[in-house]
Amino acid sequence: MRNIFLLFLFICITGSGWAQLLYPEVMEPRTPLNGPVVNKLTGLSFPPFLYKVRQENRTIENPGVRYAIQNLKKERYPEPQVNEAINTLIRYAEDERLKHVVEYLKRYAQTMGKKEQALETLEQKITYDSIEFYKNTEYLLTGDFEEYINTDLQTFVNYIHQDSNYIWLRDASRDSVLLEIMSVADNSVRFWVNNGRMQYHRFWASNKICDTIGTWIQVMPQGNRLKIYVDEDVSQPPAIEKKHAETNEAGISNRFDDEYFKLNPMQVGQLHRRYWTYYSEVELAMSQGKLANWTSGGENSLSLLSNIRYFWNYNRNNTSWENWVHYRFGFMKNGDEDIRKNEDRFELNSKLGQRAFKHWYYTAQFNVITQLFNSYEYPQDQDKKLVANFMSPGDFTLSLGLDFKPNDRFSLFISPIAGKWNFVRDTAKIDVGRYGVEQGKRARREAGARIDLRSTQNNIFKIMNIRNELTWFMSYEKKDHYLNFESDNEEKKKIPFTVNWKLNIDFNINYFMRASIYTETIYNENNSKKLQFKENLNLGVNFRF
Known part of the structure; x- marks a missing residue:
């Protein structure tokens, strides 16, 4: 046993030497790994199970908070609102990307001034280089030096100025x-x-x-x-210096009397609700054309249109009283012709309502429509003819019914009981048969039903407002009623209803300027057996008071 042990010891001591003699080559040194080993199949830098054991919520420095979040994830409360609130806040606390973004924004805001100063430096450099380049090569160039500043530096500066991310971060900082x-x-x-x-x-x-x-x-x-x-260069007046000197000699006393510590009695104010509201709108639109020595021909033109609305409304508890006046007036002049009126409409409307249930109101409405100035027809090769003036004609309507108003932008008034009067004041100059009134009389009355629909849509595409007004009146007259106001005395059966539809589309250009399209469509056989249509395209200014 001793011999075996000595032999083993001899081999261990001399083995390395014999190996060096048998294999004298030197092994090449290997470079140690500087990074983690990446799995070529999964792309992970370490085994997947290590993800589960890595530290969670590393951005939260307080370990007690991390421990509390882990416990709250496992715990469930009987109230679902509480669980939803906890999950919402936990998602916020564990969102590491959000915290990195906030930290970046904080650092960016601190260096925003340097970035703006860097842009100013580059802009000055571009301007100096452009001026110097233009001066040196002025004999070869045409135009101003600003045409030759499109260099690489200018392109880069324009990119920074127009970059949406830079603009947003600059405004946020x-x-x-x-x-x-x-x-x-x-x-x-x-x-x-x-x-x-x-x-x-x-x-x-x-x-x-x-x-x-x-x-x-x-x-x-x-x-x-x-x-x-x-x-x-601030100095005190002599009176103040003298007062300060007297105060310093007499000493300063900071004693307060008893009145200083007494509190003034509290006065309780009263709030008063304003039941009446008033506002008005004024719109002015004009178009003009001038021709001088124009070989293609044409005439000078000028037109002006004014649109005035005034509202005064009362609203208290379940009572609503709406009143408004609307007046449109316009004239035009073409070439050497006289000034002619092309728009004259005065409308007064008053609507009193008492809440019935929910959005419905018991309502009584009174409406007046007329014109204020003389209106003429201009037949070819004939003198002008007077066809209308103040209260000739004048339309009066009194209605009783229900009004559906879910909001301030919509109203549907249904009246099964309505009375309509057509009045012609000046029977000596105005043809009463033109407005459905029998010869020898001043007025004509009808009983029927009336429907008024008014709607307003604002801020469509942020620039457009649409206002609709539709009035429908059906007469309770018998179907065998006839009117004879045709030139050939041909009897025609009267259609028992009339329709008036007004559409106004406004395009807001800025706070004051506005472009508008106004159309009005009327069917009323008392005035004409044909469908009447009118359209105005205006560009002008608008004021609201």
Whole structure:
């Protein structure tokens, strides 16, 4: 046994030497792995099971919070609202991507000023290089030097300026706080505090006796910080210096009397609801054309249209009273012709309602339609003919029924009891048969049913408003009623209903300017057996008071 042990020891000691003699080659050194081994099939840098044991919520530094989140995931409360609220907040707390984005935005906001300054530096460089290039090669170029600034640097700067991400981050990094500083005399200065921009504002500080001191307010570019500079040439009047000297000699006393600690009695204010509302709309549109030595021919033209609406409404508890006046007036002049009126419509409407149930109101409505000035027809090769003037004709309607108003933009008035009067004031100059009134009479009355539909749709595509007004009146006259006002005295049966549909489409250009399309379609056999249609396309200004 001892011999075997000595032999084994001899082999261990001399084995490495014999190996070196038999194989004298030197093994090449191997480079250690600098990164994790990646599985070529799954693409994972470490086995999948290690994902389950890695630390969760690594962005939460407090281990107690991580432990609480793990317990809340397992726990279920009987209230489903509580479980949903917990899951919502846990998803927020575990969202590492959101926290990385917020950290990036914070760092970006701190360096936004440097980026804007870098852009200004590059823009100045581009301008200087362009001017220098133009001066050196002016004899070879045509046009202004601004045409030759499209270099690689200019392309890069334009990309940064137009990049949507840069614009959004620049606006987000700026404060949008409107700051107002006031003095005792109610002098104030208002300005916006923006990061990355230094601003100066002039402010006059004053006391109760209106003594003022000029100051400059400096808005610092980083953070919400201000600096106030007082003018150096500020001096006190002699009276104030004397008063200060007397105060210093007598000493300053800070004692308060008993009146100082008494509280003034509280005065409780009263709120009054405004039941009446008033507002008006004024629209003016004009078109003009001028021709001078125009070989293709044509005439000068001028047209003007005004549209005035005034509303005064009352709303209290279950009572609603809506009133409005609408007046459209326009004229036009073509070439050497006289000024002619092409629009004159005055409408007064009053609707009184009492809530019946839900969105329905018991309603009484009174409506008047007429014109204010003389209206003429201009037949060819004939003198103009007077066809209408004030209250000739005048249409009066009184209706009783139900009004469905789910909101302020829609109204459907259904009246099974309605009375309609057609009145012609000036029977000496106006042909009463033109408006369905029998010869020798001033008025004509009808009983029937009336339906009024009014709807308004605002901010369609953010620029368009549509207003619809449809009036339908059906007469209860017998079907065998005839009217004879044809030139050939041919008897025609009267259709027992009339329709008036007004459509107004407004396109808002800016706060004041507006383009509008106005159409009016009328079917009324009392006036004409044909369908009447009128259309106006206007561009003008609009004011609301």
